[in-house]
Amino acid sequence: xxxPRTLYDxxxxxxxxxxxxxxxxxxxxxxxxxxxxxxxQAFEGLRLAGRGLRRVETILAVPDHNVPTxxxxxxxIDSIESKNQLGALERNAKEFGVDYIPMMDxxxxxxxxxxxxxxxxxxxxxxVCGDSHTSTHGAFGALAFGIGTSEVEHVMATQTxxxxxxxxxxxxxxxxxxxxxxxxxxxxxIIGKIGTAGGTGSVIEFTGSVFRDLSMExxxxxxxxxxxxxxxxxxxxxxxxxxxxxxxxxxxxxxxEFEMAVNYWxxxxxxxxxxxxxxxxxxxADIAPQVTWGTSPEDVLxxxxxxxxxxxxxxxxxxxxxxxxxxxxGLEPGTRLTDIKVDKVFIGSCTNGRIxxxxxxxxxxxxxxxxxxxxxxxxxxxxxxxxxxxxxGLDQVFIDAGFDWREPGCSMCLAMNADKxxxxxxxxxxxxRNFEGRQGPKSRTHLxxxxxxxxxxxTGRLTDIREL
Amino acid sequence: xxxxxxxxxVAAPLPITNVDTDMIIPQKHLRTIERTGLGKYAFSxxxxxxxxxxxxxxxxxxxxxxxxxxxxxxxxxxxxxxxxHAPWALKDFGIKAIIAPSFADxxxxxxFKNGLLPIALPEDIVDEMMKDAEHGANAxxxxxxxxxxxTRPDGQVVKFEVDSFRQHCLINGLDDIGLTMVxxxxxxxxxxxxxxxxxxxxxxR
Numbered sequence: 001x002x003x004p005r006t007l008y009d010x011x012x013x014x015x016x017x018x019x020x021x022x023x024x025x026x027x028x029x030x031x032x033x034x035x036x037x038x039x040x041q042a043f044e045g046l047r048l049a050g051r052g053l054r055r056v057e058t059i060l061a062v063p064d065h066n067v068p069t070x071x072x073x074x075x076x077i078d079s080i081e082s083k084n085q086l087g088a089l090e091r092n093a094k095e096f097g098v099d100y101i102p103m104m105d106x107x108x109x110x111x112x113x114x115x116x117x118x119x120x121x122x123x124x125x126x127x128v129c130g131d132s133h134t135s136t137h138g139a140f141g142a143l144a145f146g147i148g149t150s151e152v153e154h155v156m157a158t159q160t161x162x163x164x165x166x167x168x169x170x171x172x173x174x175x176x177x178x179x180x181x182x183x184x185x186x187x188x189x190i191i192g193k194i195g196t197a198g199g200t201g202s203v204i205e206f207t208g209s210v211f212r213d214l215s216m217e218x219x220x221x222x223x224x225x226x227x228x229x230x231x232x233x234x235x236x237x238x239x240x241x242x243x244x245x246x247x248x249x250x251x252x253x254x255x256x257e258f259e260m261a262v263n264y265w266x267x268x269x270x271x272x273x274x275x276x277x278x279x280x281x282x283x284x285a286d287i288a289p290q291v292t293w294g295t296s297p298e299d300v301l302x303x304x305x306x307x308x309x310x311x312x313x314x315x316x317x318x319x320x321x322x323x324x325x326x327x328x329x330g331l332e333p334g335t336r337l338t339d340i341k342v343d344k345v346f347i348g349s350c351t352n353g354r355i356x357x358x359x360x361x362x363x364x365x366x367x368x369x370x371x372x373x374x375x376x377x378x379x380x381x382x383x384x385x386x387x388x389x390x391x392x393g394l395d396q397v398f399i400d401a402g403f404d405w406r407e408p409g410c411s412m413c414l415a416m417n418a419d420k421x422x423x424x425x426x427x428x429x430x431x432x433r434n435f436e437g438r439q440g441p442k443s444r445t446h447l448x449x450x451x452x453x454x455x456x457x458x459t460g461r462l463t464d465i466r467e468l
Numbered sequence: 469x470x471x472x473x474x475x476x477x478v479a480a481p482l483p484i485t486n487v488d489t490d491m492i493i494p495q496k497h498l499r500t501i502e503r504t505g506l507g508k509y510a511f512s513x514x515x516x517x518x519x520x521x522x523x524x525x526x527x528x529x530x531x532x533x534x535x536x537x538x539x540x541x542x543x544x545x546x547x548x549x550x551x552x553h554a555p556w557a558l559k560d561f562g563i564k565a566i567i568a569p570s571f572a573d574x575x576x577x578x579x580f581k582n583g584l585l586p587i588a589l590p591e592d593i594v595d596e597m598m599k600d601a602e603h604g605a606n607a608x609x610x611x612x613x614x615x616x617x618x619t620r621p622d623g624q625v626v627k628f629e630v631d632s633f634r635q636h637c638l639i640n641g642l643d644d645i646g647l648t649m650v651x652x653x654x655x656x657x658x659x660x661x662x663x664x665x666x667x668x669x670x671x672x673r
Contacts, residue, residue, distance in 0.1 A: 017658045018654055022631060023631070028662070038550065041503045051649075054655075085500075122669075130552075131550055132548065148552035148581060149552040153645060154645050154648065158645065158649060158651075164631065197486075197544040197570055197572070200570060200573060261668045264665075317483075317542060318485075320485075321486070415496075416496070416498060435488045437490055437491070
């Protein structure tokens with residue numbers, strides 16, 4: 001009789017190759033996704049050491065971070081460095097025999113959207129990628145986390161990582177979400193509550209009726225932002241919704257193997273009485289549509305709030321951080337959030353670049369025009385999302401409203417390609433980080449849900465979606 | 469990897485909480501296929517003016533701190549992305565150790581792969597060290613990784629903790645991959661067992 005275990009404990013235990021004296025474990029890695037920015041140095045390291053890939057079939061390569069999103073992207077890449085990086089991914093994939101989805105392939109997109117779409121992301125697996133938003137895949141009950149380039153190389157050569165077991169943090173959100181409140185608002189509200197270091201050293205398991213009720217897309221949005229709460233990974237136990245999403249996808253198990261897999265996946269839930277190191281309970285009814293006002297995702301408030309006053313902060317570090325954020329953001333204490341005007345609206349990213357997000361935006365902007373003072377950019381998370389949106393006629397809704405409808409990529413989430421804000425410009429963005437300079441030097445970012453971003457595009461200011 | 473045993477160097481104060489990886493190295497400098505040469509871009513958004521000249525108000529531009537090898541910073545240092553370019557840039561600039569109340573997980577792990585030592589200490593001690601570090605060129609600290617001791621400018625000794633495996637690798641400049649490759653048989657045995665139990669993980673391509 002074993003002790004009751006959490007979902008995290010179960011996945012961890014199933015992947016331990018060896019417990020080491022130092023308290024670290026050698027953990028087996030099942031799946032590895034790579035992109036152009038954090039992989040070239042790893043391939044170079046392998047070459048220099050004369051090492052190969054241990055299991056080439058576990059790797060999927062997709063360019064996403066600095067691909068252009070314009071229609072002429074095949075022939076026009078804005079910088080020579082980007083071109084070199086994209087070229088290196090293609091060369092490395094060919095040289096080492098890695099499954100590679102090129103930029104002009106219909107399946108190309110942001111790695112964390114492509115993995116699930118291709119059935120590469122499976123419950124109970126360990127998944128890594130040289131990108132912190134790998135936590136997205138936790139929506140399938142996979143232990144998925146971001147790693148640095150040295151670890152990318154380590155996984156390539158050995159199919160393992162040397163890791164210390166994390167703590168178990170349970171975040172339960174139960175009850176019914178109010179009108180206009182989405183998965184993104186839940187994620188932001190959680191970060192507001194626990195802080196950006198609240199999950200440090202932990203893996204979060206999201207439990208409660210709100211997550212059960214969310215679609216797979218919504219679950220991915222929540223797990224995606226686990227890293228913004230400091231946790232390396234987020235997990236949601238798989239259920240019928242998960243299996244239905246996976247079934248029939250190109251890389252998903254087929255036939256009898258699928259049935260066998262589901263049988264195993266059904267065991268992937270925390271046992272009754274399993275112990276968590278920390279538990280946080282949130283009532284869904286307390287969550288309003290959220291918006292960030294500062295330069296950290298924890299600088300978040302309900303849209304009905306006002307810009308905070310540093311004078312009200314008790315802790316001197318907190319006071320200094322609010323002052324710094326307000327100076328950077330060009331905001332005055334006491335300003336109503338709904339009075340803040342925006343110059344741009346960005347809809348996309350691995351947080352909110354899926355079909356459900358496109359539909360949510362279309363619902364708000366259908367038959368409306370975006371404010372003349374605002375530029376709106378919609379970047380689907382993958383070519384398949386783009387195709388689906390176009391089949392549903394959403395592209396025309398966006399174009400009619402005045403949005404720029406683009407090709408898939410990370411785009412203005414991190415501004416590594418040509419899509420960026422000008423210095424001082426303010427953006428309502430569905431992405432995941434509002435750090436200083438995130439969307440371009442001196443850019444000012446307000447993180448919101450897709451529906452809230454769409455509403456801001458219409459009115460030209462941050463807007464409570466419930467009042468539009 | 470460079471060995472890290474003991475350093476004696478000036479520490480620079482960076483009293484900012486949640487120093488994120490975009491601050492340590494902005495995204496526009498990630499478009500490289502090399503690990504080297506990133507020191508000139510470390511903290512570039514707060515280190516340089518728009519015309520490329522140095523900002524006088526940035527600590528590492530001040531004469532006393534130009535050769536600092538230690539950074540003292542606020543909590544949750546290195547939060548944000550997984551980019552190893554962050555420790556690469558700090559290391560290439562000349563930083564060898566960072567002292568803060570806490571570090572983000574991925575950054576923390578990345579440091580050790582690059583001979584850079586992150587040291588987490590209680591906030592009140594970091595606050596005191598921050599004050600020490602404000603004494604310019606006199607802010608000389610000694611960090612002894614073998615004995616897990618920091619000697620402050622006034623001679624006071626503070627103990628710290630580091631994962632014993634990471635300590636061993638840093639002191640000896642060991643490459644993790646080489647150490648793990650030796651365990652190839654154990655990994656193969658794990659794979660054989662997993663393949664029998666979860667064959668679908670081996671038939672996918």
